[in-house]
Amino acid sequence: MAGVLLTACGSGGTGGAGAAGAVPKPGGRLTFAVTSDFGCLDPQQVSSIDSVYPARQLVDSLTDQDPATGKIVPWLAERWEISPDATTFTFHLRPGATFSDGSPVDARAVKANFDTAGKLGTIAAQAASYLQGYRDTTIVDDLTARVSFSRPAAQFLQATSTHTLGLVSPASTAKPPAERCTSGIVGSGPFTLGSYQKNQSITLNKRADYRWGSTLWKQQGPAYLDQIVFQVIPESGIRNGSLRSGAIDGDSAVASQDEASLRTDGFTLQYRSAPGLPYGFSVNTGRSPLDDTAVRRAVSRAINRQEIVSTVLTPLTKPVTSPLASSTPGYVNLAADLVFAPDEARKLLDDAGWRPGPDGIRVKDGNPLQLTVQYFTGQTSAKAILELIQQQLRAVGIAAALHEEPVTNGGRVVQAKGYDLLWGHTKGADPDVLRAQYSSTGLNFNNLRPGPLDDLLTRQAATADQNARMALVRQAQELILTNQYNVPVIELTVILGLSAKVHDVVLNADARLQFHDTWKS
Template sequence: MKYTRKAAPAAVAALALTLTACAQSDREDGGDAGSGGGDVKDTITFGAAGAPELFDPYYATDGETFRVTRQMMEGLVGIKPGTAEIQPELAESWEPSADGKTWTFKLRQGVKFWDGEPFNAEAVCYNFERMSDQNEVAQGGPAGYWADVMGGFKSDGAAALYQGCEATDESTAVIKISRSTSKFPTALSLDSFSMQSPKALKEGDANNVTKQGDGFGYPAYAKNPVGTGPYKLDKYDEGNKTVTLVRNDDYWGEKAKTAKLVFKIIPDESTRRQELEAGSIDGYDLPNPADWGGLEQAGNQVLIRPAFNIMYVGLNPKKNPKLKDLKVRQALYYALNREQLVKTQLPEGAKVATQFMPDTVSGFNKDLQPYAYDKAKAQQLLKEAGAEGMTLQFAYPSEVSRPYMPDPQKIYEALRADLEAVGIKVQVVTAPWNGGYLDTVDNGGYDAWLLGWTGDYDSPDNFIGTFFGNLKANDFQTSVTSYGAQLSKDLEAADAIVDEAERAAAYEKVNQQIMEQDLPGLAISHSPPALVVSEKVKGLTPSPLTAETFSSVTVEK
């Protein structure tokens, strides 16, 4: 039997939207050898909201990096365009053992990495062993996706989900895991688990991650990755803030329809719009919701994705011990006027969150009600906790827009005003998205921070499991709380349930526990993000996972 999952209803609807996206060139127009005619441009230029952190997807944690690496790298399992369903990618098929602990992958033959090295079962096993065998620095930070999904590394032994890989022949890789889980092999569709050239990984000392101040230092390979995808990296011009990809003419599948793909980094949304209007880019992500109507009136295409995300305020009880008190965490929640925030700062269709996952995901608890906006209750709880007038270092990211957070500063200022209105002294902190903010969050450097998550795949484990499942490595520092260990155990137990109905019921119970008993963070809202592209752009399918690919895209002259 092959494991597949059902797409969320909204994602199914998105499949019908085989619409367009991105890009144009500041360069001389030219015919596209891959499209069979001279009526399209040879370059797509897309306005990105932030810079990529690096180009090795294994160590990436943010959407701006994945937007780039997704065009270059492929995994064993892929995502069907316009949905949240998995489909074959570098593996043509897969089969589990009766106990769900051994998975046999039949691989595509004739595939090569850009450096000419063959993609085969040995390469698969090398990649998995590389991902599993990380140093302490990587384990505690940038290898977060592996830690979240696999629950541990090689050094954790039997406690880790991944237990080994065997190449039984050139086109057959057998992966062993420690327990049955609903997320396998679905989680292998994550960009972080893409297959990369073993030769290039070795030569680039790929696993040599070091600590550098509040951030991390990455080896040479992180700037020169080697994958199998339809595009490959040409150059990253940090001065001009552009990332240029070129078509992989030796690609195993259908070649990219456009010769070059350029991501132009434009942090300011209004500037992105101006560049679209001027024709210097062909599209951009995350247009301001207030601009949607005007953009369409000007002849552009606004492609609205289903909301498959959560925006939240993270709390760090390790850095600020006052946050260990449930009454303090509850007070912060009651202080926030989220209804007003959704109405004034988020697009039509946004919702106040009742839990840390959207309502399309199995395990969503329909009985949970949102915390009310209640200043008096917030102040009373702070008084009971002896935390009146407490100082809270509260951070937000700059130089970025996110699907769940179109304007971080405006959203932050609204939340900050609510907190100050109940007597909390807010210490304002900000940093560029990929210029210290994410690394500081990973390192537990803020008391509280504004962040969010767009689901990578349709599973409760990908939301609450990602946030709270790994006791050793999570941004909410649950290891220092009275509830953290039990919450991790409950999440692992729920994920291991084979029966879908029983598993959903278990997750509903855990969601209630998180929101009513633990409250490790403050779930804020769910928001439908959008892409905007010129009328000349054809062939892009908007993704509920914000996982668009550009190899099918053309831009008319």
């Protein structure tokens, strides 16, 4: 991989990293709060971070990615070979791994997963993106699978380390997508699904015979915890109070106003800057007035990113400097094109024919300059951030109407394209995450027409030489900002609040939780 990823950091204490010299103790139940429920536990379909957390525990991946170095290391695959043109990937599986229904993790299972994952369509857009150009998987022998693409797929090895391409049993791949979401997922992971109550809780139970963990994990036997319960608690104040009272052991999304007091009171804050696409606005370029590049650039110039961090968030969060988060391989610092320049924003709007109206909101051809801003439940601090951005935009004459939707409506909202600005982010520890967001042939959050950006994104995914590939990734980032297809605002920092009794919680390479090594004292 090109680039180095940030390691997870803690605030001190014993909660996140484990007490010095402490011996891990098996047993116990971990109760962990999440902010929302996507309504699905199929790792190949989920996109909400809160639902990824439990899904990740159910499945293993062919490979893993070291969060400190970005190196791809063995997991279910002991080793692999890649053809010089990056069209063929041959995986040699470790013997003895099984799904929780007793079926083997073998080449047949690999084929069943890759043959079906890319065909789930828009409900599994990330999986489809990873498998673009997929031709077939050949079963060389029971423990050898050869995955072939019709064109180079430079990003595929890293994709095999993600939860999205985590393996489920062949029986699960045969079930309808809706059934897979609620009760149809059987994985080979260290935990199995005990119960699922939508919008309330998800209970996972330890798999006692588990023996085939990632080579990054501290120990290779079964998990320490007997059970994990994910409680859905949308309100940050209730999560904070529950953590303090001991009703929960961890909070997946500590609110900025609670960080200092939790640290002072002996709780551990564990955090990691998430690679991928930062939090910001996908701009609907197919709707007036954002079909005009000048208006899109004015929106970006009107936003004071440092004020958002200083007012709403904390120093653990950074303003963006690129369409990619700084922890992403291939990131290029383009901060000069992401400055706060309200006078420039006003001039851009003046030149585009938008004149100040009597109430301060600009008008053109009798129409006010009003934008619809869409966001979803479970997005930490979203309302406070967007209300501040609303004020910043108004200062240059742009009105913004904020609309919140349940996260379960995300797919419908994106397909309908009824928004002007869509608030969100996409995680990914490979620059191919740009293709997932900006390809005109995918979900196409930005309503882009086919053009030069498609060509750059397709070429980078098909370029095996890393230096050449990163040059294309740089051009893509520059083109995105030149045309202001996106208005990035802040880098996503995952901040966990943990009881002092909780040890060895891991935030992996793409800042997802992994609980195999976690234990309670």
